[in-house]
Amino acid sequence: MHRTTTTLVSLAAAAVMVAGPLALTTTTAQAADTTERRAAAYTVTAKVNKDVVTVGEDVVKVRGKVTPRAAGAKVVLQQRLDGKTKWAVSTKAKVKRNGTFLLKDEPSVSGTREYRVLKPAGQGIRKGTSKVLSVDVYRWELLGRRTTGATQNVHTLTTATIGTTEYWPSLVVNTPGAPAYVEFTLGRLCTDLRTTYALDDRSESGSTGAVKLLVDGVTKVDQGLVVGQVVESTTDLTDAFRLRYELTSSASPVSRPVVATPEIRCTK
Template sequence: MSARVWVAVAALVTGAMPVLAPSASTEGSPPSTYAVFAHPSASYVEVGDTFRVAGHVRPRAPGATVWLLQRLDGSRRWTRTDSDRLDRRGHFDLTDRPSVPGVRSYRVLMPPANGLRGHRSWSMKVAVLRWERLADQQPWASCGVTLGSTVQIGGVTYPASLVVTGFAGCMPSVTYDLGSRCQTVRATYGFVDGTVLPGAQGQVSLSAGSGTLESYPLAPGGRTFVDQAFEIPGVQRLTINLTTFNNDTTAPLSHVAAGTPEVLCLP
């Protein structure tokens, strides 16, 4: 995971705890309590994706059952999500497939066995994110952009799109207030099929505040559309700029669109 993604997830999941549980034994003496060492496969997952917690128990207890416990943010109740039997090395591999977005905590329980007391790992916080269509949301600001259109780009139909069809008297753009809760934006940017004319030029860019995050130039005979996902950790307000112009000032303008733009966010 890149440093950039890690910083973003740390902002989404506040107060994440270490995932190693210390042994209760004194050095040199036989342990009286199991120690559970667990680590998550990710700090955030999409709704419906499989999330894994792997680790090991010491001392080893081959065949013993460990449990994955889960608690939704704001709840005090832990529920059992999955179980696994320890292999001969004391290792386990547990999974969950969250269906509801939000922040939740996981921990691994080793019950008492073989005369030793049971133990739990430290709590692990995970953000479960969902994809949201931008065109379904109320923009913070908009000028010269038609919201919610269905367009065709590269032979594919895209509902809930943003499109510029001509001269708008302003720099065509739409801004959404994301509240720093989103991780990624994705869309297909390009000329709308059937509107590309000789001399047409287009530009799509993403910006936050006064800075440009990414830019995609468009031109017939070159790149007429692009599928792109871009990380936007910590972005408060995201602006999508759609520009269309023609070298022949007497020619109609080609249509430029963001096909079904979506953001991956906490609710």
């Protein structure tokens, strides 16, 4: 009886010794398989053609490559505005035979925008996304529609007539001969100003006037004007916090200086 018990114990121990390595081998194989499956994801690289664009003037082009190659499969361009957490679909394109792709977007809203490219899962390979690409989007807007700061004797949302052509909205002196000025705060979010300086057609023959533009207290434009003179102008507003227009007119003969349809290029 004692001999039988000893034999059974020995057999059990041997079974454990045999099963141990087998169990370890199985566990190791499963772990390796899991790691391999986790690693099997698409790699997506992407670059943007411009990191600063203007609405209505530029097209954002995103070029890149998918690895492993997925010829004919679709990639998705996603975007989100600054401060947002959710991604929205912008457009889609097919991957070429060499694994490359080209995606395009035409922004319609100013502000900082982020893009990324998504390659959905397929052929047993997990989805992949590119790094996030940031683009600053600017837009031309009418200065006259902005909220004014300090102002006196200036209409900002009125129609001016120069050489029989109407310009709206324009900055025009209300009462000729009286001091006139208006200020706008830009908050360092704008880069350029474009406009036309002239005397309104209601100005009398022989009259004169002047327009002065100050940016953060520094004179950028000091333009004298006579009837029939039209001056096209552009001004750099990079890092400008505030601008101020001072319009000089005369009561006799009557002159009405005009800042015709001024536009500013801003990101917000």
